[in-house]
Amino acid sequence: MIRVAGLTKHYRTPKKAPGLLGSIKSLVRREYETVKAVEDVSFTIAPGERVGFLGPNGAGKTTTLKMLSGLLVPTAGEVEVLGHRPSDRLPGYLSRITLVMGQKQQLLWDLPARETFELNRALFGVARDEARRTVDELTELLELKALLDRPVRNLSLGERMKCELVAALLHRPEVLFLDEPTIGLDVRMQVVVRRFVEEWNRRTGATILLTSHYMADIAALCPRVIVISAGRLRFDGPLQDLVRRHGTDRRVVVAPVREPTPEELALADRFQRTDDGKLVATVPAADVKAAVDQALRALPIQDLAVEEPPLEDVIARLFAEQEPAA
Amino acid sequence: MSATAVLRAVVAELRVAGMLAMRYRASFLAETVMSFGWVAWTVIPLLVVYEYRADVQGWTRDQALLVVGLFITLEGLLGALVEPNLRAVVEQVRDGTFDYTLLKPIDTQLLVSIHRIQPTELPHALSGLVVVGVAASRLDPLPGLGDVAAAALLLVAGLMLLHGLWTIVVATSFWFVRVDNLSVLLRSLLDAGRWPVGYYRGIVRFVLTWIVPVGLITTFPAMALRGQLQPQLLLATCGVSLGFSLLARAVWRFALRHYTSASS
Known part of the structure; x- marks a missing residue:
């Protein structure tokens, strides 16, 4: 149906130094740079x-x-x-x-x-x-x-x-x-x-x-x-x-029954407060149990949930990991 | 692409053009009336000149009126078919909506040529033909059927030439983007075609006939109606315009392969 093999697109665009002087220079002698918009994509x-x-x-x-x-x-x-x-x-x-x-x-x-x-x-x-x-x-x-x-x-x-x-x-x-x-x-x-x-x-x-x-x-x-x-x-x-591959972290989210005291917060050191009053710990999947234990021990819990990270975070991380290679 | 597909496309585009033109009733009327004003503006100077002389460079008043009539016709066709389309394509290339034109399963050169027709200019072209008709009916001898056919053929050849020129101008807009000024230049050059090229001398006459083929477009059909055009010239004109159209098509296809599309 759709077959793409080694697809590549390069543009040549004029390069211009900043400012008016740069514009004049580029008018006289234009330098070009090649923009590699798409590079060897196959699917x-x-x-x-x-x-x-x-x-x-x-x-x-x-x-x-x-x-x-x-x-x-x-x-x-x-x-x-x-x-x-x-x-x-x-x-x-x-x-x-x-x-x-x-x-x-x-x-x-x-x-x-x-x-x-x-x-x-x-x-x-x-x-x-x-x-x-x-x-x-x-x-x-x-x-x-x-x-x-x-x-x-x-x-x-x-x-x-x-x-x-x-x-x-x-x-x-x-x-x-x-x-x-x-x-x-x-x-x-x-x-x-x-x-x-x-x-x-x-x-x-x-x-x-x-x-x-x-x-x-x-x-x-x-x-x-x-x-x-x-x-x-x-x-x-x-x-x-x-x-799964890039989002191995889990979010442990606690909704407290009341405002936690400073002592309670000090004990639950994996957790951070969010704007909506919840307490969230972002931990590797292997540490979920430890985080939950800590919450149960230290915090006044009304509700507790373990979530996968939002897709935005996964993607952002994927790009952050791979950007240096680009 | 079949002939029915082409016809269907032309009819559909004309329909849209008509609706767009009639959307504002007042401006539709104003534009139509204006175009008659321009006809008078073009004819009057000629009549004034011939008040004082019977003959200018071998052209009598009625003979020169043929040229003026053909010029008005050309102006009308240009305003109806060529200029609005030119403006529309350049605008499309600039804002990127030309992409949608390219995605239609109709030849792109054809599509951009009919995309924005300005029907309010058509009365202008029509009144040009009326001027030609009146002038021709006063000629002595009256033009024969063959002369009229030759004139019509030359008019078509002239339009093809202009269309080719216009296509090349649009093709350059893929690189330069702003080419509306070129259309102003094109219009000013065409203005020279208002008078018989015989009025001009030496190098100017040569340029207006063969380099910027303005004279060819209006003067040659008039000469045909006078029965004065040699058959070789008729053939040469048709050949040149056909060749130029093919060249324009080649340039157009080359340009399309290098179209970069405005990024979103």
Whole structure:
């Protein structure tokens, strides 16, 4: 379905010393530097998979998605999606994929969203009644029936994103590249988009490759994650493996019945107070028993829980471990 | 890409263009009326000149009016088809939404050429044709069917030339991003095509005919209507415009491979 081997993309960008003087210098003699946006990345994705693409800003996630969708020509390496080489941008390929970019919109700003759908219908050569069925299905799933006849500029950010999804899925693509589809949305709207993507994958069996800043998106949607940072692939596998391998710490969380005395706190030296009045010890898995014992002995416990660390922490640690190698 | 796919795309884009143009009723009317104002502005100086002389460099008033009419037609077509699209593509490249254009399963060069049509400029083009018609009907002898066909062919060849020139300008925007100034330059150069190239002398005439083919676009069809264009010149013009279109396409394809896309 998707096969990527040794994928590499280098950009050459002008380098400029700071300030006006630097600008003048760069006008006269321009120096270039090569930015290695993506470096020797390989993976394969099977039909119907939902894969999360994780990495810090500038890691090369978007560049990879752009190469997969045919917008950029790779510097080196091979890409094959649905049996096509994406950069050929053949109509037979483009009509089977879609790319949604959370930060760029294709809706016609001054017209109702319905008109963008009609335009895309014509450009993708979808039959009228088929398009109507798809739009009906999508608008029902996304609960936006009432919004289709309002000019796009009068819609909220979340409503616009829903309409973007309809415009992008009208031709029922087999592969969905979603680049930060939830960016800037409030929590409730993030959940709506997330549920929608999952449901659409279930209904159509489409393959989904998703990048997001929000770990909750990835955790909820993607059984498999690919982590890249500084253009290189760092991890590829099930989300649990990532957490297990890099998140061996546990959090022991105590909710006290009353404010602990200084003496009690001194005895429970593994614990630290958090802003919401709880006491938390972050310890290696092997030390969980010791931490719990200490809490039971020293603290006025109302509730006690042992948690896995948040995904954010795991990822942050993964990047911190590997950054020097980059 | 089949012919029906192309036709479907053109119709859909025209539909959107129409809706966008008519969204503000007052401005739609104002723009249409304005375009008639520009026609008068172009024709009057010529009439004034010919009040005093019957002939300028071998062109009578009605013959020169042919050139002016063709110029107005060209101006209208440029304003309707070429300039709004140029502005739109450059804007898209700058803000990155050009990505969505590239993702459509329609030839990108075609798509950007029809993406932002300005229908309010079409009456302008139409009134240019009316001026040509009036001028032609006063010629003696009247142009034959063959002359009219040759003129029409030349007009199409001229438009192809302009479209090619325009394509190359857009292609450079992948590297330089800001090219709207080039469209102003293009427009100023075209302004020279307002008068028969015969009005100009020596090097200027040569440049306007063969280097920046402005004269060719308006003067040659007028000469055809006068029955004065040699067949070799007709063939040469069609050949040049076809060759240039192919060159423009090659430049365009080369540019697309080097498109870097605005990062998000």
